[in-house]
Amino acid sequence: MSKIGFIGLGIMGRPMAGHLLDAGHEIFTVEHSTPLANELANKGAQVCADPKAVAEQSEVVITMVPDTPDVELVLFGDNGVAAGLKPGTLVIDMSSIAPLATQDFAKRIEKAGGEYVDAPVSGGEGGAINAALTIMVGATQEGFERAKPLLEIMGKTITHIGGHGDGQTCKVANQIVVALTIEAVAEGLLFASKAGADVAKVRESLLGGLAQSKILDVHGERMIQRTFDPGFKIKLHQKDLNLALEGARSLNLSLPGTANAQQLFQACAANGGADWDHAGILRALEKLADHEVGQ
Missing domain, CATH: 1.10.1040.10 (N-(1-d-carboxylethyl)-l-norvaline Dehydrogenase; domain 2)
Known part of the structure; x- marks a missing residue:
C-alpha cells in the first residue's frame, strides 16, 4: 500500500480520495475550511499543514484543483509540493488545466526529482462516486505504469494518450x-x-x-x-x-x-x-x- 498525498477535496476529489482510502492506501491532505477533509479524516486520512508537508509524507501526490493557477500554486508556491518532494515521488495532476502549462510543470517536477503524470478525468460527480471515471493520461511509459494501479481504483477507462500535456x-x-x-x-x-x-x-x-x-x-x-x-x-x-x-x-x-x-x-x-x-x-x-x- 502507498502513502498518497491528495490535494483538492471538492465535489469530485473527495470521493476519489475515499476510494483510495477504501483500497487500503494512506492518505495525507491539507487543512481544509469545509467539513470535507474531516469526513475523510474519520476514515483515516491525515491532515497536514501545507502541500510541502503532504509531499514530505508521501510516495505519490495527487492534485485535483480547479484551474491552472491553482495547480501551479499547490506545486510551486510557498511551501508547495516541490519544496517537500522526495526523489522519485510520483506527482499525478488530475485537474483540467492548460496543456502547455502542464508541459512546463512536468519539466519543473522532473528537475526537482519527481515523475509527472497529467491525468484529467471525465464523468462528473457520479463517475467519481462510482469509481467509473474516464481518465486521459499524458506521461512517460514508466510514469503511466506507475500511476495506472492507482488510477484504476478511481476510474473505469484509463487511456495513455501520449506524452506530457496530451492528457490535458x-x-x-x-x-x-x-x-x-x-x-x-x-x-x-x-x-x-x-x-x-x-x-x-x-x-x-x-x-x-x-x-x-x-x-x-x-x-x-x-x-x-x-x-x-x-x-x-x-x-x-x-x-x-x-x-x-x-x-x-x-x-x-x-x-x-x-x-x-x-x-x-x-x-x-x-x-x-x-x-x-x-x-x-x-x-x-x-x-x-x-x-x-x-x-
Whole structure:
C-alpha cells in the first residue's frame, strides 16, 4: 500500500480520495475550511499543514484543483509540493488545466526529482462516486505504469494518450464535445416542448435511436426535472472552453460551435448561474425562446 498525498477535496476529489482510502492506501491532505477533509479524516486520512508537508509524507501526490493557477500554486508556491518532494515521488495532476502549462510543470517536477503524470478525468460527480471515471493520461511509459494501479481504483477507462500535456489536450477535446452535446440536447428538448410534445416521451424515444447518448440520458433528465444543482459547474466548463478557444487561436483554428456554447454559458453566468450544473445551459436557451421546457 502507498502513502498518497491528495490535494483538492471538492465535489469530485473527495470521493476519489475515499476510494483510495477504501483500497487500503494512506492518505495525507491539507487543512481544509469545509467539513470535507474531516469526513475523510474519520476514515483515516491525515491532515497536514501545507502541500510541502503532504509531499514530505508521501510516495505519490495527487492534485485535483480547479484551474491552472491553482495547480501551479499547490506545486510551486510557498511551501508547495516541490519544496517537500522526495526523489522519485510520483506527482499525478488530475485537474483540467492548460496543456502547455502542464508541459512546463512536468519539466519543473522532473528537475526537482519527481515523475509527472497529467491525468484529467471525465464523468462528473457520479463517475467519481462510482469509481467509473474516464481518465486521459499524458506521461512517460514508466510514469503511466506507475500511476495506472492507482488510477484504476478511481476510474473505469484509463487511456495513455501520449506524452506530457496530451492528457490535458484530450480533456479539452472532451469538454468541447460535452458542451456541444449538452447544447444539442437542450435545443432538441426545447423545440419539442415549444411544439407541444411530451418532452419526457420525446427523450425516451430518442434514447432508442441514433441520438442516444449518456448526456441525453443524464442531462436530459436533469433538464426535464429541472435539477440544476451541480455535478459539474458552469463556471468550470467555461474555464475548460476558454482553454479550447485559446488553444484554437494559437493553432489558427476556428471552433464556432465551441464559441457559441461558451456564449450560452456566459449568459447563464450573467443571470446568476455560474454555479448551476452545466445542464443549466437550457435556461439560456429558454430565455431566448421565452418558453420553459415542460410548461
